[in-house]
Amino acid sequence: MARIIAGVTSSHVPAIGAAIDNHRTNEPYWQRVFEGFERSKEWIAKAKPDVVIGVYNDHASAFSVEVIPTFALGTAAEFPPADEGWGPRPVPVVQGHPELASHIAQSVILDEFDLTLCNKMEVDHGLTVPLNLMFGTPKEWPCPVIPLAVNVVQYPPPTGHRCFMLGKAIRKAVESYPEDLKVVIFGTGGMSHQISGQRAGLINSKFDHAFLDNLTKDPKKLTKLSHLELMREAGAEGVEMVMWLIMRGALDDKVDEVYRFYTVPASNTAVGHIILENKIKGGKKTSAKPASTKSASRGKKSAPKMKRAAARQKIERVRS
Ligand SMILES: [Fe+2]
Numbered sequence: 358m359a360r361i362i363a364g365v366t367s368s369h370v371p372a373i374g375a376a377i378d379n380h381r382t383n384e385p386y387w388q389r390v391f392e393g394f395e396r397s398k399e400w401i402a403k404a405k406p407d408v409v410i411g412v413y414n415d416h417a418s419a420f421s422v423e424v425i426p427t428f429a430l431g432t433a434a435e436f437p438p439a440d441e442g443w444g445p446r447p448v449p450v451v452q453g454h455p456e457l458a459s460h461i462a463q464s465v466i467l468d469e470f471d472l473t474l475c476n477k478m479e480v481d482h483g484l485t486v487p488l489n490l491m492f493g494t495p496k497e498w499p500c501p502v503i504p505l506a507v508n509v510v511q512y513p514p515p516t517g518h519r520c521f522m523l524g525k526a527i528r529k530a531v532e533s534y535p536e537d538l539k540v541v542i543f544g545t546g547g548m549s550h551q552i553s554g555q556r557a558g559l560i561n562s563k564f565d566h567a568f569l570d571n572l573t574k575d576p577k578k579l580t581k582l583s584h585l586e587l588m589r590e591a592g593a594e595g596v597e598m599v600m601w602l603i604m605r606g607a608l609d610d611k612v613d614e615v616y617r618f619y620t621v622p623a624s625n626t627a628v629g630h631i632i633l634e635n636k637i638k639g640g641k642k643t644s645a646k647p648a649s650t651k652s653a654s655r656g657k658k659s660a661p662k663m664k665r666a667a668a669r670q671k672i673e674r675v676r677s
Contacts, residue, residue: 359457359531359538363404363634364604364612365397366572367487369413369545372624374446374486377494390628393618394490400616400632401491406541408454408501410461410527412603413483413545415506416441419475425511426473428523430465431480431504432458439479448485448494454501457534461503464530470523480504487545490630509546509597517587517599518580524606531607544604548619550626551592558625564590565619565627568598573614573633576605594626609635 376387418439420426433453438445462474484504492499505527508514515523524542531540548568551559568591571578580602587596612633621627 359408359534359536359540361528361531361540361542361607361635362406363632364542364544364608365401365487365491365633366544366547366601366604366629366631367394367490368547368623368626368628368630369483369486370550370624370626370628371416371441371482371486374482374489377486377489378447387623389620390623391490393620393628393630396616397491397618397630397632398493401541404541405539406500407538408457408503408540409488410503410505410531410540410542410607411484411487411545412505412507412543412600413480413487414509414597414600416481416483416510418481419478419506422511425508426506427508427515428470429473429475429478429504429506430458430462431475431478431506432462433476433478436478436480436484436502436504438485439481441481445479446482446485448489449497451480451484451488451498451504452501454503457501457531457536457538457540458503460534461527461530464533465523465526468526468529470526475504475506478504478506483545487543491543505603507600507603509594509599512584514584514596514599516580516584517582517602520599520602521576521580521606524603524608527603528607542604542607544601546597546600547591547595548598548627548629549591549621550594550597552594552625554593556592558622559592560621560627561590561592562619562621562627565629569617569619569629569631572601572605572631573612576602579605605633608633611636 382391434455436451438448548565549560551557615634616632618630
């Protein structure tokens with residue numbers, strides 16, 4: 358059967374895409390951001406997902422302001438990059454997985470989540486920037502990607518709780534797919550950001566760190582945050598974090614946090630990145646930790662000491 362092995366959160370700010378496209382990733386401002394994803398690229402190269410489910414929001418690219426679906430699942434065979442005003446980004450066309458996507462659609466809709474199905478759709482920076490951050494700039498993306506666009510652009514977006522429950526339904530759908538596929542789910546957007554108005558540029562790192570902590574340990578707490586609370590604490594666009602709860606809902610209750618990176622600012626937002634792996638599944642550990650974290654339990658230590666040492670080193674946190 359197919360299984361979800363891990364979840365990833367990632368920023369999707371368009372300026373990151375522009376830095377990549379304009380070869381500015383080595384500039385000091387951007388270097389700090391991209392270095393934080395180096396170990397993530399190592400991790401995903403080792404995890405080798407067969408499919409990625411990319412939860413993101415469309416920014417009036419595929420959908421105009423005339424039609425705004427709450428949850429739109431990409432069931433097409435491919436998704437070209439959208440022209441966001443200065444031509445499409447020079448990134449590969451996203452190859453979909455119509456069979457798995459249709460299966461997810463059937464399972465999730467019969468579970469009473471009313472998805473919009475997109476048999477033709479262009480994808481914007483919301484999806485392609487996270488793919489760059491995790492996979493770099495290959496000629497072709499290394500695996501099929503199923504886009505799931507969530508409305509966080511026009512009020513009302515779905516609640517965090519609804520998103521979390523949708524994640525659970527997606528997991529159920531994936532696990533009822535007969536082919537043996539490894540799936541990684543991305544939740545993108547966030548963290549603190551306010552693009553316009555008097556609070557433009559708002560960064561609330563304290564809130565962001567608490568959100569990341571709870572995402573790993575107590576995600577149900579996050580499902581109780583109202584839109585107003587999210588926007589008050591993290592800025593109007595901070596509401597994008599409800600999308601992370603779809604990712605989190607698709608994982609085990611208890612997960613291994615194998616990597617975390619937080620930095621400010623990138624454009625005028627905070628970048629919060631985390632990799633969560635499901636624990637033992639079917640007797641098999643799914644861990645694909647970056648090679649450089651392997652030394653966590655080396656040495657002749659007693660079992661409890663080893664456990665404590667491993668726990669201390671398990672979470673690789675990089676902050677700047
Ligand atoms: Fe966005």
